[in-house]
Amino acid sequence: MAGSGRKRPPLVADKRYGASKPGGQKPTRKAPAKGAAKPARKAARKPARKSARGNNRRKPARKLPFFLAWPLTLIRWILRLIWKLFWRGGVVVALLIAVGVFYFYSTLPPVNDLLDGRARGSVTMLDRNGQVYAWRGDQYGGIITTDTVAPAVKNAVVATEDKRFYRHFGLSPRGIASAIRINLREGRGPLSGHGGSTLTQQVAKLLCLGVPFDPAKWDNEAAYERDCRQGSLWRKIKEAVYAMALEARYSKDEILTIYLNRAFLGSGSFGFEAASQRYFGHSAAEATLPEAAMMAGMLTAPTRFAPTNNLTRSQDRAATVLKLMQEQGYISMAERQTATANPATLSRAAQARAGGYFADWVMSTGPDFLTRDTTEDVLIRTTLDQDIQKAAEEALAWVFENKVREGSKAQAAVVVMSADGAVRAMVGGRQTQVSGAFNRATQAKRQTGSAFKPFVYAAALDLGYSWNSLVEDSPLTIDIPGSGPWTPKNYTNEYYGTVTLARALRDSLNIPAVRLSEAVGRDIVRRVASEFGIESDLAAGPALALGASESSLLEMTGAYAGILNGGSSVTPYGLVELKLMGDEAPLMTQSGGMGERVILPDSAAQLTYMMSRVVEEGTGRRARLEGREAAGKTGTTQAARDAWFLGFTADYVAGVWMGYDDNTPLRGVTGGGLPAEIWRETMLRVHEGLPARPLPMIHPDPNALADPFADPGGLGVPEPTGRGGGRPRGNNNVGEVIEDILRSILGGG
Structure with a gap:
């Protein structure tokens, strides 16, 4: 370094003000210390000129009055706040929706688990031919x-x-x-x-x-x-x-x-x-x-x-x-x-909507957990015949349309069944296309009137009397303990003297029926009626013979079916088979409604003959079927509050009730009137196309004498000797006499 030949410049501080830099560049000055007033004014003027040049390009903003400026400022602030809240709130809402969707998504099962959401099961009903006719439940x-x-x-x-x-x-x-x-x-x-x-x-x-x-x-x-x-x-x-x-x-x-x-x-x-x-x-x-x-x-x-x-x-x-x-x-x-x-x-x-009342009744006869409260799908095969159901509905509608005054509130019910108790049709009221309605065929308990009399005669016939045994139709007074004297009268207020049992039933005479009931015993009459299927409480007094007791149309029709089948009890039924849908083996079955024998076949045959006289010659003539044997009985209660006709052919039994729901008396209606016509119109339609078959009844000589063993004295009937008693019946032969004696010895019945 000593021999470089060059001298270093002396270390002298640069002048801060006044001197120019080497190369002709002037030093930057921030502010003169002294005597700098003039440059300061120049510096102040230069920005002003520059600002003036800028104003030539953009006009200065004009200030709004205060009363306009502050509302606009407030509005701008609110809008900015809303915008911030909106997009931020939108994000929050979107996140909440996403969470909700994810939650529900995670709870959803496979699609097949969602197809059947019923809380209860269903009941599907088939008629006697296997055709669906009614549904209940879901x-x-x-x-x-x-x-x-x-x-x-x-x-x-x-x-x-x-x-x-x-x-x-x-x-x-x-x-x-x-x-x-x-x-x-x-x-x-x-x-x-x-x-x-x-x-x-x-x-x-x-x-x-x-x-x-x-x-x-x-x-x-x-x-x-x-x-x-x-x-x-x-x-x-x-x-x-x-x-x-x-x-x-x-x-x-x-x-x-x-x-x-x-x-x-x-x-x-x-x-x-x-x-x-x-x-x-x-x-x-x-x-x-x-x-x-x-x-x-x-x-x-x-x-x-x-x-x-x-x-x-x-x-x-x-x-x-x-x-x-x-x-x-x-x-x-x-x-x-x-x-x-x-x-x-x-x-x-x-x-057709067939069997509304019938379907309701069938539902009530099965166990609740398999019918009304079922959680399973149930299939029930029934006894209903849709053609017969339609016939009964049409017959009822035709009579009310053509025979009953317009505006009448009277009601009617019809039941048709086979001799074994299989119900083929049921109409519980004038309005037929219903479900869950009041069923007058099964739920209404009404006095039966003279429709009860066949059970009095059934008891007498089974105790040894015959169709031509004699009974006295004359004034009668019975002293009833606690009630005083009771004097029954005939509908016509007339007396006909000594008559046969057949005539007494044919003309629905009241006094002979009471005499007969008192002679054979009310307890026996009640027992026979009960065994035939009348489950209602039966009257205890002598008015029992005149139908003072209440019963339903279904019970009465079933009891008449017992007469047709030869004297065996009948339980009306509609359910034949019940099973779960898809199963082969049924859970319940019913093969028939016939029960134990109530009266002897011969007694039933005689009673059937007597009831056929009711239709051919007596109070039930308006029920007569041309070219076909029929038997039946009319019934009219006190003040005509109820009118009945029940009867049968060799093929079917049918019962008809007519009256008002509030027990208002019928005007000009008896059992042999409109109820008999409804019965006839029903049976004409039911038997259309069926060959005529004879009734299971006796056919006595029309000129046969009255029973010589009948004794009109006392109450007008001979003293019975017990069920199947050991006295000969009218027109009996020696074999029948021996048979009666054996029954009395052996206790047969």
């Missing part, structure tokens, strides 16, 4: 899917309920806005009335947002369903979230499958398979276009548009569905016109 026809159902059904549902079903995510903002607009226009609240629900939201309602029915929480299913369908804002929010979870969990076709299986379609039908079987008698896979339109039309109001309630209204609604399907391209105009011109009709069973 009917479910089986699983149907979008792949197996008829395409017309699938298209009709989408066209009617949610035309954008395959394009939305579970909610339809357009539909909701449209619904709100309609509600407001019609003067309702925005959430009242039209809901704008998508088909997915309807499925959410059907599933009750995944909450199952709990008997401990809800009083009944109706309360449960009301809770599921409440329209609160919170409920609608949950429904929307649940619908989005459904869309995330299942495919569109799976959601539609749930709907097709759970939708209620009236008459206890849940799902389109059950509805198709209920109304049309076949599977929804075989549904035609008109049938599909009719079922889809019921979704809006299942009870109102059910074809069993009003077929015309249901067909009109189906025409609207066809219009929607055509407008949305599912069918052509030609298909729409053809389907509209040929609307769907009901199956034979659905159209």
Whole structure:
């Protein structure tokens, strides 16, 4: 370094002010210390000139008056606050919705577990020929899917309920806005009335947002369903979230499958398979276009548009569905016109709605846990004959239309059964297409009047009297302990002297019936009536013989069936076989209603002959059937509050009751009048096409003398010697006499 030949410049500090830098550059000055007033003024003028040059390019902002400036400032602040809250709140709401969707998504089971949501089972009833005629409970026809159902059904549902079903995510903002607009226009609240629900939201309602029915929480299913369908804002929010979870969990076709299986379609039908079987008698896979339109039309109001309630209204609604399907391209105009011109009709069973009263009665005869309260699907085969049921309904309607004054509130009931007690038809009132209504054939207990007299004669005949035994028809007074003297009278207020038992029954004479009952013993008469199936409490006094006791039409008809079958007791029955749906082995069976013998066949044959005289010559002439033997008995109670006619042919037994529900007396009606005509009209229709068969009765010589063993003295009848007593009957031969003696020795009966 010493030998570099160059000298270092002396270390001298640079001048801070006044001197220029080497190279001609002037030093930057911040502020002069002294004598710098003039430069400072220049510096102050330069920014001003620069600002002036800038103002030439942009005009200075004009200040608003204070009274306008502060409101605008406040508005800008509020808008900024709302925007911040909106996007931040939107994020929070979106997160909550996502959590809700994920929660519901995680709780949704496989789709097959959601297809049958009934809380109780169903009962399907078959007639004697194996044809379905009635349903009870919640009917479910089986699983149907979008792949197996008829395409017309699938298209009709989408066209009617949610035309954008395959394009939305579970909610339809357009539909909701449209619904709100309609509600407001019609003067309702925005959430009242039209809901704008998508088909997915309807499925959410059907599933009750995944909450199952709990008997401990809800009083009944109706309360449960009301809770599921409440329209609160919170409920609608949950429904929307649940619908989005459904869309995330299942495919569109799976959601539609749930709907097709759970939708209620009236008459206890849940799902389109059950509805198709209920109304049309076949599977929804075989549904035609008109049938599909009719079922889809019921979704809006299942009870109102059910074809069993009003077929015309249901067909009109189906025409609207066809219009929607055509407008949305599912069918052509030609298909729409053809389907509209040929609307769907009901199956034979659905159209007839046969056996409403009968079906209710059968349900009451089975165990509750397999009928009214069943949780299983039950199949019951019954004794009902739909042709006979229709005949009874038509006969009743014809008589009231042609023979009864217009506006009459009188009621009537009809029962038809076979000799073994198998009930073939039952009409419990003038209104026949009912379910759960008061059944006058089984529930009404009314005095029987003279219709009870055959049991008095049955007791006497079985004790040894015969059809031509004599009895005195003359004034009679009986002293009743605690009540005083009682004097019965005939309907005509006349007396006919000594008459045969056959004539006394033929003309329904009261005094001979009382004399006979007192002679054989009221206890025996009560026992015979009870063994024939009359379970009601029977009168204890002498008025027992005149039908002072109450009974139901079903009981009385069953008791008359015992006379037809030769004297054996009968228990009316309608249930033949009960089994669970799909099972082969039945849980219950019934092969017949005949029980133990009550009277001897010969006694029944004589009584049948005597009752045939009632129809041919006596009080029941208006029930006479041309070319066919019939037997029966009229009955009219005091003040004509009840009128009866019960009788039988060789094929069927039928009973008719007529009266007012409030016990008002009938005007000009007796058992031999309108009830006999209803019986005749019923039997004419029932026997149409059947060959005439003779009754199981005796055929005595019409010129036969009265029983020579009858003694008109005392009460007018001979003293009985016991059941099957050892005295000869009228027209008996030696063999019958010996048979009677053996019975008396051996105690036969």
